Every structure is written in structure tokens, then in C-alpha cells.
Amino acid sequence: MPVHVGPLYREHEVAIGPVDVDAILAAPVVADVLTAKEWLAEALVRDDAYYFTVSWRGTVVGQILPHDINHNNAAFWNTAPSGAAAPSQTMETQEALVAFHIFATTHCGKGIGTTAVTLLQRYVTDGTMLRTLIINTSRDNRASQRVAQKCGFVLVAEGPNRSDPQDYLSYMWTVSLARNKI
Numbered sequence: 661m662p663v664h665v666g667p668l669y670r671e672h673e674v675a676i677g678p679v680d681v682d683a684i685l686a687a688p689v690v691a692d693v694l695t696a697k698e699w700l701a702e703a704l705v706r707d708d709a710y711y712f713t714v715s716w717r718g719t720v721v722g723q724i725l726p727h728d729i730n731h732n733n734a735a736f737w738n739t740a741p742s743g744a745a746a747p748s749q750t751m752e753t754q755e756a757l758v759a760f761h762i763f764a765t766t767h768c769g770k771g772i773g774t775t776a777v778t779l780l781q782r783y784v785t786d787g788t789m790l791r792t793l794i795i796n797t798s799r800d801n802r803a804s805q806r807v808a809q810k811c812g813f814v815l816v817a818e819g820p821n822r823s824d825p826q827d828y829l830s831y832m833w834t835v836s837l838a839r840n841k842i
């Protein structure tokens with residue numbers, strides 16, 4: 661289940677919800693997030709990602725997805741048929757990275773990115789067994805850092821790291837700390 665098939669999560673004019681592949685592919689994209697659409701292709705074939713469309717006033721404007729979900733599907737989807745516990749190794753971690761993109765600059769700065777992350781936190785809290793979300797961002801990506809901060813993520817690490825020579829900041833949010841705030 662690599663793309664969301666459940667109900668919309670909505671706040672005011674922003675929603676995250678099921679994937680309309682044609683609308684995603686047709687959405688105008690600025691050059692620096694062109695590669696963002698590659699996430700859709702990835703999500704369709706990976707089982708460690710879970711893709712949502714981001715819409716604003718009913719129009720597709722972006723995407724958001726937990727990825728590198730480091731536990732098995734039963735733990736994430738919370739749909740183990742018999743209610744069987746997931747393997748202990750996966751139950752211990754329950755962590756995912758978050759990717760999010762607003763496709764066009766005309767839609768940036770309206771609070772859509774912040775609301776999309778807030779809605780993902782609500783989904784994770786209500787509908788999954790995930791416990792930790794991580795936003796990794798480059799040091800010069802102020803918009804992404806502000807989204808993380810405004811959504812209650814805490815700076816936990818900064819790079820450079822070995823796999824990515826670019827300077828980065830790593831923000832973490834934990835369900836248990838926020839259960840009553842979302």
C-alpha cells in the first residue's frame with residue numbers, strides 16, 4: 661500500500677489525500693523541484709514509502725510522504741489482519757523520514773507546506789504505529805526548516821554526513837510528545 665487510499669485529511673483549504681496520478685503529473689512544477697515527481701514513481705514501487713497528494717482549494721499543488729519507513733507494513737498500516745504483533749525489531753523503531761514538496765512557487769508561502777505536515781502528523785498519530793518522523797533538510801533551506809519548527813519538530817543533528825556531503829539539519833518529532841497537541 662505505497663499510496664494513500666483512505667479519506668482526505670483536511671484543514672481549511674488544504675488537504676492531504678488519495679493520489680490522482682494524472683493530476684500530479686499535470687501539475688506545473690518549478691525547475692528546482694522537478695525531481696520531486698520522481699517520488700511518485702518511487703512510491704508506486706517501494707513498500708517503505710506512503711504517498712499523499714497535497715491539494716489546496718481542490719487543486720493538486722504538491723506531495724508529502726513518509727519514506728524509509730524502517731519497519732514492516734503491518735506495523736505502519738495498523739492493519740495486521742489478526743492483530744498479530746509486528747516483529748520486535750520493527751516495533752522498536754517505528755520511524756520514517758518525511759519528504760514534502762510544493763510544486764510551484766505561486767503556491768508557496770501560503771501555509772500549505774506547514775498544514776500538510778500538520779495533517780501528516782495527525783494521520784500518523786491516528787492511523788499508524790509510527791512514533792517518530794524525521795525531516796532532513798539542507799542548511800540553506802529556510803522554508804523547510806521553518807515548516808519543521810512550526811510543526812513541533814526539534815533539531816537533533818546537523819551535518820555534513822558521510823553519505824551526503826551537503827550540510828544538513830535533522831529535525832525530529834515524536835508522537836508521544838505531541839499526542840494531545842495535534
Ligand SMILES: CC(C)(COP(=O)(O)OP(=O)(O)OC[C@H]1O[C@@H](n2cnc3c(N)ncnc32)[C@H](O)[C@@H]1OP(=O)(O)O)[C@@H](O)C(=O)NCCC(=O)NCCS
Pocket residue numbers: 693759760761762763767768769770771772773774775795796797798801802803804806807810
Ligand atoms: C519547503 C516547502 C514545502 C514549504 O512550503 P510552503 O507552503 O511554502 O511553506 P509555508 O507557507 O507553510 O511556510 C512555512 C515557513 O517557511 C517560510 N518560507 C516559505 N518560503 C520561504 C523561502 N523561500 N525562504 C525563506 N522562508 C520561506 C514561511 O515564511 C514560513 O515561515 P514563517 O511562518 O516564519 O513566516 C516549499 O518551499 C517547497 O516545496 N520547497 C521545495 C522542496 C523542499 O525543499 N522540500 C523540503 C525538503 S526537506
